[in-house]
Amino acid sequence: MSLLTGLVPGLGMVKGMALTLRRFFAPKATVMYPEMPADVATKFRGRLQLLYDEYGGLKCETCFQCAQACPIECIDMGGMDTKGRFHVHWGPPETYGERREESALRRSGRTVPDRAYEHFAPFDIETVDEILERFDHDPKRMLQILEDTQDTFGFLPVAALKRISERTGAWYATIYGTASYYGHLRFEPPSAKAQSKEVRARRATDQGYLDALGASLGGKSRGDA
Amino acid sequence: MSTILSSAKGWPSILLARAGASKPADLDDAIKAGAFEALRRSVRELGPEGTIAEVKASGLRGRGGAGHLTAAKWQAAAETPAKERYVVANGYGADPATSTDRTLLETDPYAVIEGVAIAAFTIGAETGYISVRASATQAIKGLETAIEAATARNFIGEDALGSGRRVEIEVRPVQGAYMLGEETVLLKALDGKRGQPEQRPPHPATRGFHGAPTVVQNVQTLASVPWIIRHHAKAFGAIGFGAAPGTILVDVRGPERSGVAEVPMGTPLEAIVELGGRFAKGRSLKAVVVGGPTGGILPPSELKTPYTFDDLRSVGAHIGSGSVIAADDRACVVDVARLLTRFSADEACGKTIPCRIGVRRIAEIGERLTTGTSRAGDLDLLVDLSADVVGSALCDHERLATLPMLSGLRYFRDELDAHLLRGECPAGVCRPIRLGATA
Ligand SMILES: Cc1cc2nc3c(=O)[nH]c(=O)nc-3n(C[C@H](O)[C@H](O)[C@H](O)COP(=O)(O)O)c2cc1C
Ligand code: SF4
Ligand code: FES
Numbered sequence: 001m002s003l004l005t006g007l008v009p010g011l012g013m014v015k016g017m018a019l020t021l022r023r024f025f026a027p028k029a030t031v032m033y034p035e036m037p038a039d040v041a042t043k044f045r046g047r048l049q050l051l052y053d054e055y056g057g058l059k060c061e062t063c064f065q066c067a068q069a070c071p072i073e074c075i076d077m078g079g080m081d082t083k084g085r086f087h088v089h090w091g092p093p094e095t096y097g098e099r100r101e102e103s104a105l106r107r108s109g110r111t112v113p114d115r116a117y118e119h120f121a122p123f124d125i126e127t128v129d130e131i132l133e134r135f136d137h138d139p140k141r142m143l144q145i146l147e148d149t150q151d152t153f154g155f156l157p158v159a160a161l162k163r164i165s166e167r168t169g170a171w172y173a174t175i176y177g178t179a180s181y182y183g184h185l186r187f188e189p190p191s192a193k194a195q196s197k198e199v200r201a202r203r204a205t206d207q208g209y210l211d212a213l214g215a216s217l218g219g220k221s222r223g224d225a
Numbered sequence: 226m227s228t229i230l231s232s233a234k235g236w237p238s239i240l241l242a243r244a245g246a247s248k249p250a251d252l253d254d255a256i257k258a259g260a261f262e263a264l265r266r267s268v269r270e271l272g273p274e275g276t277i278a279e280v281k282a283s284g285l286r287g288r289g290g291a292g293h294l295t296a297a298k299w300q301a302a303a304e305t306p307a308k309e310r311y312v313v314a315n316g317y318g319a320d321p322a323t324s325t326d327r328t329l330l331e332t333d334p335y336a337v338i339e340g341v342a343i344a345a346f347t348i349g350a351e352t353g354y355i356s357v358r359a360s361a362t363q364a365i366k367g368l369e370t371a372i373e374a375a376t377a378r379n380f381i382g383e384d385a386l387g388s389g390r391r392v393e394i395e396v397r398p399v400q401g402a403y404m405l406g407e408e409t410v411l412l413k414a415l416d417g418k419r420g421q422p423e424q425r426p427p428h429p430a431t432r433g434f435h436g437a438p439t440v441v442q443n444v445q446t447l448a449s450v451p452w453i454i455r456h457h458a459k460a461f462g463a464i465g466f467g468a469a470p471g472t473i474l475v476d477v478r479g480p481e482r483s484g485v486a487e488v489p490m491g492t493p494l495e496a497i498v499e500l501g502g503r504f505a506k507g508r509s510l511k512a513v514v515v516g517g518p519t520g521g522i523l524p525p526s527e528l529k530t531p532y533t534f535d536d537l538r539s540v541g542a543h544i545g546s547g548s549v550i551a552a553d554d555r556a557c558v559v560d561v562a563r564l565l566t567r568f569s570a571d572e573a574c575g576k577t578i579p580c581r582i583g584v585r586r587i588a589e590i591g592e593r594l595t596t597g598t599s600r601a602g603d604l605d606l607l608v609d610l611s612a613d614v615v616g617s618a619l620c621d622h623e624r625l626a627t628l629p630m631l632s633g634l635r636y637f638r639d640e641l642d643a644h645l646l647r648g649e650c651p652a653g654v655c656r657p658i659r660l661g662a663t664a
Binding site for chain 2: 181209213
């Protein structure tokens with residue numbers, strides 16, 4: 001080959017251009033993070049997320065316990081990069097003090113003045129209570145409670161989860177954890193355009209697997225090429 | 226309902242004996258065929274010890290994949306001191322491409338119900354659950370009708386068989402994840418929790434549902450029990466293969482036919498593949514995928530392997546979901562392995578690091594191979610990483626998820642090398658592969 005390259009003038013350049021051209025049309029390997037989210041497991045728990053209480057306030061009391069518990073110190077509540085490491089801010093640091101006050105108020109039983117108040121969409125509390133009644137308010141039947149709630153509303157409204165938590169005594173976080181694991185449960189109406197990538201991915205697995213299996217095992221779908 | 230493949234002449238029929246019955250959920254029909262004789266014998270004659278002894282003598286091993294001795298589980302559950310105990314029939318059928326368990330539930334619900342009742346009497350449980358995939362509506366309806374009929378005739382219920390014991394059986398449809406087939410995950414789902422496995426031991430047999438001793442058993446295992454008690458352990462032991470007697474359901478996908486068949490344990494893989502028919506002229510068998518999504522990919526040279534738990538493990542596959550898929554020469558082994566591993570990675574529960582990250586990295590090695598973007602040392606990484614995942618995994622899922630790629634490496638090294646070193650896909654399946662292969 002190299003002999004030929006030496007003999008025919010310009011062949012090297014042609015080859016080079018051919019490579020450039022092929023690479024140009026090849027799928028790009030660069031992932032444009034964060035515009036394109038990286039491909040992580042759909043059930044990956046690395047997402048850091050703060051929960052809101054029923055008044056729309058953040059439930060985080062800025063107690064620093066999560067920062068202390070994190071074995072690789074990737075959570076830093078103070079927003080101060082003490083060791084020059086990757087860290088996470090829970091909102092602007094100026095609000096930490098306020099949030100602590102909020103918690104103190106709440107603990108003392110007084111109403112919390114809430115700037116960011118935004119009520120959950122109204123929902124039919126009686127229907128949820130009926131479902132709970134049917135399952136005896138038993139947290140051990142949580143999946144059936146959630147499934148029936150979803151059948152009624154088309155999805156699991158956050159306010160309904162709160163109600164279920166209140167009446168069954170199961171922690172909201174536990175219920176949320178259960179609901180977010182099962183592929184058939186969802187938090188948005190099925191029509192929601194912005195259905196998360198996660199939900200769509202989960203829904204497609206079984207069928208996607210069967211289709212791909214059929215195609216890659218010399219099935220009809222692949223043709224005889 | 227899936228097709229039931231007619232099996233070779235002379236193969237015994239235990240699990241699918243009632244296949245073809247016009248009304249599988251009709252109690253009178255079932256009784257004519259011998260249903261509940263074994264329960265009566267177990268309760269009235271054998272008692273718990275006698276029943277365990279009979280099951281032990283039969284050598285019955287679990288059909289759910291791992292092949293544990295059934296009698297050992299029952300004994301452990303019966304011996305563990307506890308206020309309550311449970312029996313859970315695992316009819317979930319995690320592999321979306323197989324329908325063995327669903328077929329059994331549809332053709333003979335009474336065999337499973339009787340098996341659950343016998344297990345409940347034997348270990349001292351009052352409640353038995355039969356968990357079924359929520360989409361298997363026909364099986365669920367059949368089971369519900371059958372349970373109602375059996376309760377009305379007092380085979381089960383408040384005072385089952387007049388023994389003074391309560392044995393209630395309930396159907397529990399579950400759905401939403403592949404991992405629900407794993408026993409500790411299934412128990413979590415029945416308990417309304419997030420479906421992630423638990424460390425074993427303690428095994429569910431000593432600490433399971435609600436912390437109580439729980440016998441979790443595949444539905445085929447349970448359906449074999451009444452037959453064993455009716456025909457005696459010896460007759461069962463005579464079928465199949467010494468270390469793994471009895472029959473098992475397989476889901477065969479072949480060039481001409483696909484469906485469920487009942488085969489004696491120890492049948493050579495070859496005979497099972499033949500149930501799927503012959504390849505068209507010019508096509509030939511290239512590989513057999515044995516065990517479902519986490520199965521091994523075996524070459525034709527391993528077709529003599531007897532279909533048993535231990536023999537399949539030793540060649541790098543496993544019984545798993547009971548699936549046996551024949552792939553012809555158009556299939557690319559690397560592509561199939563990549564596909565299976567990707568499915569396993571997507572379905573892994575995310576609880577532990579080998580699960581959440583390990584399987585995903587293995588899937589990526591497969592994806593790099595099939596797109597011509599492999600890195601130096603990828604095969605070493607595959608071997609190392611697989612060993613680490615197997616060594617540190619919490620549940621069997623991630624251990625088994627290493628099998629497709631490892632068996633591909635073991636038996637189809639040429640094809641792997643073609644992808645890796647020459648950037649070629651001999652089967653012509655992996656399209657963009659030539660990209661990285663120039664210069
Ligand atoms: C990922 C995974 C999926 C499983 N899926 C099933 C299943 O669908 N059905 C089943 O009976 N066992 C399944 N098993 C095996 C169960 O964990 C368990 O061993 C079995 O139900 C016990 O019953 P046996 O002793 O009768 O086999 C699965 C295991 C794993 C690790
Ligand atoms: S403890 Fe910290 S490092 Fe570990 S998974 Fe949670 S957030 Fe990540
Ligand atoms: S699948 Fe997550 S621990 Fe096994």
